[in-house]
Amino acid sequence: MEAIIPKVPEVLVALASFVVLFVLLSKFAFPPVTKMLDERADKIRESLEKAEETRVEAERLLEEYRVQMAEARTEAAKVIEQGRTVAENMKNEIIAKAREEAEAEKLKAIEAIQAEKTAAMSELQASVADLSVAVAGKIIGQKLSAADHAALIERSIAEVGSLNEK
Secondary structure (H helix, E strand, C coil): CCCCCCHHHHHHHHHHHHHHHHHHHHHHHHHHHHHHHHHHHHHHHHHHHHHHHHHHHHHHHHHHHHHHHHHHHHHHHHHHHHHHHHHHHHHHHHHHHHHHHHHHHHHHHHHHHHHHHHHHHHHHHHHHHHHHHHHHHHHHHHCCHHHHHHHHHHHHHHHHHHHHHH
16 A cells, blocks of 8 residues: 555655746746747737738739729720721721712713714714705705705704704
């Protein structure tokens, strides 16, 4: 039984050793350990604060990115719409110009046809007048003077002209 229950002097020596060891540890070991633990806690706190700041900054940048993307999409839509408008205007201008050119070509063709018709009518009138004078000379049986000839031509041209107007 003696081995289980310690003797009082042994307890006193162990208690004194414990107190001395505790005092020495609290004087020399605990302050550096506490300081190290405090520094570690500060570093962890700073890391958490930096992580929070980084997260907030990332959220701000993400929101800026979203705003910029929305603005870019809006701007792209405007550019596309402007392109469509310009293309539509160009198409309308090209069509109008083509119509004007076609109308001008049509008018030139009509004028050319009219000029050809006038020339053909003049040639026909001259031929008819000459033929009429020749026929009239044969019918009358005599040669006409230049004045008679001119009068007959004028009368024939007037008659042929009046036929054209009908």
